[in-house]
Amino acid sequence: MTASYALVTGANQGIGFEIARGLGKIGFTPILGCRNLERAKESAKQLEEESNIHSEIMQLDVTNDASITAAAKTVEELVMKKGGSFDLLVNNAGIASTSLESFRDNFNAIMNTNVTSVAIMMDTFVPLLQKSTHALGGQIINVTSTRGSLTMTAEGKLPPTRSAPYSVSKAAENLLTLDYSIKYKGSVRINACCPGHCGTQLNGYAGLKTPAEGARVVLQVAVDPEAGTGGYYRLEGTEKYTRAPW
Ligand code: NAP
Numbered sequence: 001m002t003a004s005y006a007l008v009t010g011a012n013q014g015i016g017f018e019i020a021r022g023l024g025k026i027g028f029t030p031i032l033g034c035r036n037l038e039r040a041k042e043s044a045k046q047l048e049e050e051s052n053i054h055s056e057i058m059q060l061d062v063t064n065d066a067s068i069t070a071a072a073k074t075v076e077e078l079v080m081k082k083g084g085s086f087d088l089l090v091n092n093a094g095i096a097s098t099s100l101e102s103f104r105d106n107f108n109a110i111m112n113t114n115v116t117s118v119a120i121m122m123d124t125f126v127p128l129l130q131k132s133t134h135a136l137g138g139q140i141i142n143v144t145s146t147r148g149s150l151t152m153t154a155e156g157k158l159p160p161t162r163s164a165p166y167s168v169s170k171a172a173e174n175l176l177t178l179d180y181s182i183k184y185k186g187s188v189r190i191n192a193c194c195p196g197h198c199g200t201q202l203n204g205y206a207g208l209k210t211p212a213e214g215a216r217v218v219l220q221v222a223v224d225p226e227a228g229t230g231g232y233y234r235l236e237g238t239e240k241y242t243r244a245p246w
Contacts, residue, residue, distance in 0.1 A: 021053060089121065130187055137189060145167075185229055196235070
C-alpha cells in the first residue's frame with residue numbers, strides 16, 4: 001500500500017500530537033511539523049512505542065518563511081523518494097498568548113502565528129496537494145476555535161473574550177478558510193474544525209476535553225466525502241461532527 005502523507009503543524013504536543021496519532025491509526029502517515037526538532041523526535045518515538053505508528057518528522061516554524069519553503073521541499077522529496085501521495089495539511093499550530101509586553105506586539109504576534117502563517121502555509125502547500133492521488137483529493141483542515149465565531153458572539157452565546165487577539169485571530173482564520181475554499185473549489189478541499197475546549201498548554205490545561213477528544217473532529221472530517229469544502233465543523237455531544245456556527 002502506498003503512503004498517504006499528512007502534515008500536521010505543531011504536532012509535538014496537545015491536540016496536534018493527538019491529530020497525528022489519530023491520522024496514523026486511520027491509514028495516513030503523519031509528518032510531524034515541529035519548531036523544535038528534538039521534540040519532534042521524542043513525539044515520533046512516542047507514537048511508535050505507544051501506538052505502533054510510523055511518522056516522519058521535520059523542523060517547521062510556521063512564522064518563518066524559509067522554514068515553510070524548506071518544509072515543502074522536504075515533503076516533495078519525501079514523496080519522490082518513498083512514493084505515495086501528499087494528501088492532507090492540518091494547520092494546527094497556534095498560540096493564545098505571548099510574553100511580549102506591548103499590546104501591539106502581542107496582538108501582532110498572535111495574528112502572525114494564527115492567521116498570516118496559515119495563509120502562507122496554504123499558499124505554499126496547495127500546489128503539492130493538487131497532485132494528491134487520494135480518493136478525496138488533497139485537503140487542508142484549519143484548527144480554529146469557537147472563540148472566533150461571529151455568529152455566537154452576535155447572539156450573546158459566548159462570555160466576553162479573555163483575549164481579543166486570540167478571538168480575533170480565530171475569526172480571521174475562519175474567513176481565511178472560507179475564502180481559500182472558494183478560491184480552490186474543485187481542486188483542494190479546505191475546511192475548518194473546532195476541537196472544543198481541551199486541556200492543553202495553550203490554556204494552562206484548563207479545558208474539559210482531552211486533546212484526543214478534541215482531535216476526533218479533524219479525524220472524521222479528514223476521511224468523510226460528505227464534509228466537502230468550505231465547512232466549519234465541531235463535535236460536541238454527538239457521535240458525528242456537526243456544522244459549527246461561523
Ligand atoms: P498547545 O498544546 O499549546 O499546542 C500548540 C502547538 O503549536 C505546539 O506544538 C506549539 O509548539 C505549536 N506552535 C506554536 N507556534 C508555532 C510555530 N510558530 N511554528 C510551529 N509550531 C508552533 O495548544 P493546543 O490547544 O493543542 O492548540 C492546537 C490548536 O488548537 C491551536 O490552533 C488552538 O488555537 C486550537 N484550539 C485549541 C483549543 C483548546 O481548548 N485547547 C480550543 C479551540 C482551538 P511548541 O510546543 O514548540 O510551543
